[in-house]
Amino acid sequence: MKLNSVVFKLGATILFLQLIILIPLGYIILQLILNYSMNQTEQQLVQLSEKYATQVNNIDDPENLQLLEHLANMTDTSAVILDQNGETVLQSNWHEDITDEVLANPQIRQLEHGETIVEEYTFNSTTYLKVAQPITNQDRIQGSVVLFSSFGLISNSIHNIIFLVIFASLGAVALAIGFTFFISKKLGAPLIAMEKVAKQIAEKKNFSLRVDYKANDEIGSLAHAINHLSETLERYQTNRNEFFSNITHELKTPLTYVKGYANAVRHEMYQSKEEREEFLEIIENEADHISNLMDDLTDISKIEEGKIDLNKEDININNLTEEMIRRSQFRASEKGLKMNLDVPDNTVFLFADKNRLDQVLTNLVENAVRYTEKGSITLQVKEERNQIIIRVKDTGIGIKTEAIPYLFERFYRVDKSRSRANGGTGLGLAIVKNLVEMHEGDIDVDSELNKGTTITLRFPKEENSQHTTSK
Ligand SMILES: Nc1ncnc2c1ncn2[C@@H]1O[C@H](COP(=O)(O)OP(=O)(O)OP(=O)(O)O)[C@@H](O)[C@H]1O
Ligand SMILES: [Mg+2]
Incomplete structure (x- = not known):
């Protein structure tokens, strides 16, 4: 298939349109899911941290801390308990991305004012959500509980979505290619046939050729128009040929007479003066005939060419x-x-x-x-x-x-x-x-x-x- 063919252009346009729709659509869906999942995770983590903070109302009680460790293990979150001075009292489900720096974040100081802190941070190209909640006992801030959750699960879903979008795009490409081939067979074949016929008509003057395509669509009417054109040209050619052979014939007869009788007069082949006059009259009549024919031909060609x-x-x-x-x-x-x-x-x-x-x-x-x-x-x-x-x-x-x-x-x-x-x-x-x-x-x-x-x-x-x- 040629790069500049109509079918190729059509296929490329379809493909372009599909991609132009799919890629932004995929991106929007991705963002929506991402936002939704992050909000959900954040809410859950805040709720969990509130629960922990109320459970562990006394950080000096080892039983409370044990309970917290138990809970953290069950919910698969990393939990850290800090005392009033920001010193770590307990770490549960600890992992290396939770650095001292993260824990010593100055925002933690806000906890002293009884505020909940929610923040995101990225470490080793993993995004974490951190929620810190103050632990109060009889209106006294004893310390804080800090929970961490990575967006690992979310990023898994995102990977899945990206994979699906790529898969759908590839499907669209395959569909566009398939469609292009289908269209090229359906549209291209009759168009190529018409091109061949038109070329034969123009170059070889072969007016008997016809396009064999009958359909009730634009291509069908194009084929019909080409056939009509070649029929008209064929009729025109036949007429023209007949016209010329008629003219030749019409001229031949009087010219033969003129030549014959002129010859007879020149060689004195007449019996009497009257016969000589008769021969000359025939020559004159035949010359008139040619002259009339010429006038008529001039008229008819002028009329037919619309020159009158x-x-x-x-x-x-x-x-x-x-x-x-x-x-x-x-x-x-x-x-x-x-x-x-x-x-x-x-x-x-x-x-x-x-x-x-x-x-x-x-x-x-x-x-x-x-x-x-x-x-x-x-x-x-x-x-x-x-x-x-x-x-x-x-x-x-x-x-x-x-x-x-x-x-x-x-x-x-x-x-x-x-x-x-x-x-x-x-x-x-x-x-x-x-x-x-x-x-x-x-x-x-x-x-x-x-x-x-x-x-x-x-x-x-x-x-x-x-x-x-x-x-
Ligand atoms: N009034 C008529 N009566 C009988 N036949 C006629 C009459 N008019 C025309 N025709 C016939 O129709 C033919 C065509 O007429 P047309 O006038 O085209 O040609 P033409 O008279 O033969 O030649 P031209 O008019 O070119 O000198 C004539 O040859 C004749 O056979
Ligand atoms: Mg006449």
Whole structure:
């Protein structure tokens, strides 16, 4: 496990937190027990000394002294009886740490005033409690009884507690290490797997890889996000590849024509002057086709990269559709088609980019004329409460139902050869859909084979339009 790994940091933090809690807690408990035990010992020793002092009311009586010795032995305390002058009369359970110096402590003089003395002292690194009590007989101070008790027992308990605290700390360390390993397995493994996948995606462009981790937590959603990213990239890559192969293909065909017919003209491979004109016309048409393709490609790449800014203004839709009819009249009448305009009596305004809306309608009307052999083409405008509807209806060849979902894909044509013969590249509707969506509108296709097609555009009425309530 690396020192800078998240799991290691987590483990170290847990360990640090455990120790930071355990050590002060252990210290506090230790102090509490220590204080409690010392108070208890002190109280017991004071009580004992009082008892001795009353028992031994006459230090000259050897029987009394004997009794005291007996008591001291029973209670496992060291006892010393001093006379008025501070001279030792009796020592019981004597041990070497009770030095003359301790006994001759000037405080003992206080006893003469009938006071009890309680004091602690340390000798040879052992702490003792000393309690001295005056011995009085008929209000006369005869001497004193001094009791000693070491804190040996207490220090034993303290040692036990320290041992327990150390033991608990070691347990905490072991627990933290165990937990860290557990977490590293639980968290680390999917994170490492995700890192691998992300690296493969970034370095090897291998977009088919997915992270195999399904859980309803943050790591699960990270895995989901990575998978989503690689799916998007995969789709993008496929689209891009298809896009380039389509462009190459679309360019190849007209270029072959241009090259072939130019060659034919150069080597005078025509039969008549008319045929020569025909060859030159083909070259011109194919060059137009390439030029249109280039324009469409520039448009679509600009739209998809979001590089198109809409210049919105209130557009008089009645005028715009009328203009459309006028423009396509010539092409339509060439094919014997009738152009109809169906607009409401009132003027309908749409807050949109004029050039782009023109581009949308031109594409749709062009399609209608291109894919209609007989009948009519109708441009209809309707205004509803919240939306403005524009329809382009034709009585043409129609579109089979299975093809409808693909109509807006780049380069899609229902009948490739037919569209090409008409100069189509299959980019028109893809551009139209993008432009309509940029205007927050939507586009809908309704078509019946050999009966006709209706394309419906719906645009919301915009707040900032000056004519939203125009009637
Ligand atoms: N009004 C229509 N009637 C029948 N088929 C249509 C109609 N409009 C579109 N289509 C079908 O949908 C396909 C895609 O249309 P789109 O406008 O995107 O491409 P295109 O017209 O072939 O070429 P481009 O518009 O790029 O010059 C067309 O090739 C055609 O098969
Ligand atoms: Mg078209």
